[in-house]
Amino acid sequence: VNFWGYSTVNFFxxxxRYSASGIKNGGHDAINEFKFLVREAHKRGIE
Known part of the structure; x- marks a missing residue:
């Protein structure tokens, strides 16, 4: 059992559970939240 929540299986x-929306709607809200983060970072020159 991994008590730290760390796994190298899907490292990236x-x-x-780190998203603001959690696992609501089967995780779709969390995925959209992450996509939004990436888009906003790219707008500001962060890759």
Missing amino acids: SPMM
Whole structure:
């Protein structure tokens, strides 16, 4: 059992529990939230 929540299986995958919306709507809100973050970062020159 991994008590720290750390796993190297999907190292670069966003974790639903870190999103503002959590796992509501099967995680779709969390995915949209992450996409929005990436778009806003790119607008500001952050890659």
